[in-house]
Amino acid sequence: MSRELSLAEIFQLGYYWETKILLTAVRLDVFSALDGKRKTLSEAADRIGAHAPTLELLLNALVAMRLLEKDGDSYGNSMAAATHLVRNSGQYIGHLLLLHDAEWDNWGKLEQTIRTGQRAVDRHVFETDPELGRNVLAVLHRIGQQSGPDFAKRLQLSEPVRFLDLGGGAGTNAIAFCQAYPELTATVFDLPATLPLTERTVKEAGLESRIALRPGDFNKDKLGGPYDVVLMSDILHYQDFATNAALVKRVWTHLAPGGRLVIKDRFLNETGTGPAWTTAFAVHILINTERGGCYKTADAIQWMGEAGFQTVTELEPSAVVQGVKGYEA
Ligand SMILES: C[S@@+](CC[C@H](N)C(=O)[O-])C[C@H]1O[C@@H](n2cnc3c(N)ncnc32)[C@H](O)[C@@H]1O
Incomplete structure (x- = not known):
């Protein structure tokens, strides 16, 4: 206690x-x-x-x-x-603070949202203000560069790997994975407005020959493939439960036999009361997205199970869930 x-x-x-x-x-x-x-x-x-x-x-x-x-x-x-x-x-890092300030008015509507269940916005920031979105991603990229390589190594991939970074933003993970695995080739799929930033970071990393950029809406447009590994890092909390279930199903069809889907997100614990930062993040997502939510590891396990993944495992508590596609699928 x-x-x-x-x-x-x-x-x-x-x-x-x-x-x-x-x-x-x-x-x-x-x-x-x-x-x-x-x-x-x-x-x-x-x-x-x-x-x-x-x-x-x-x-x-x-x-x-x-x-x-x-x-x-x-x-x-x-x-x-x-x-x-x-x-x-x-x-x-001012862009991140400018994002908080841009969301200030939405927080003023929290009481009304809690009373009525009605969201304060009809789209999220990557759609309403792509320039601010890119600037924020550039800051997150600088911060994420420190943790990306360790995360890539912890997944212990066997090469060669065709890697899809879905909603890959500034390409932070794709770059880290290329650096950790010399034979890995990556595709970063993201909204057209985000990819100019990705183009810049990939160029700065000298990885243009190994990282392809694919513009589109990952819920509708062709994803390419087949891939050996698909990563969804910090994208599912912008969407509702059913859209996530459908996206996980789509991704399953783009994986090669034996391929894996890795979902990295900020999951709530079973009671919804921790980790502490994530409980506040859940309120932030409530007030600043039209349909987003913070989910539990059990939700990701359910999406993967229903999509047909043969084995589904929580690799890191409240953070990383992995599904492996069977060879007979
Ligand atoms: C919080 S960022 C995460 C970026 C990256 N995955 C990471 O972990 O650093 C969310 C990303 O999802 C992208 N995104 C959101 N909705 C999308 C959609 N419908 N189709 C493609 N990309 C989308 C945004 O442009 C943004 O780059």
């Missing part, structure tokens, strides 16, 4: 002022305006296009949040802000 929350912790859970101060600073691009030499308030206000006396309150709060430093009447970035919040930094 976990310990009871203190009153201070309850207040902390309900407190979002600093969140919105940071998101607004990123929208105003305060950190890029303060890049390099320190700036006085009026220089900063000129660069940002802001009302100086009002901006001062925001900047002072950012100093208290340790994102800025103040020296006399001039302001500059902290090291962390200079690294991650200045637009031309190679480690800029």
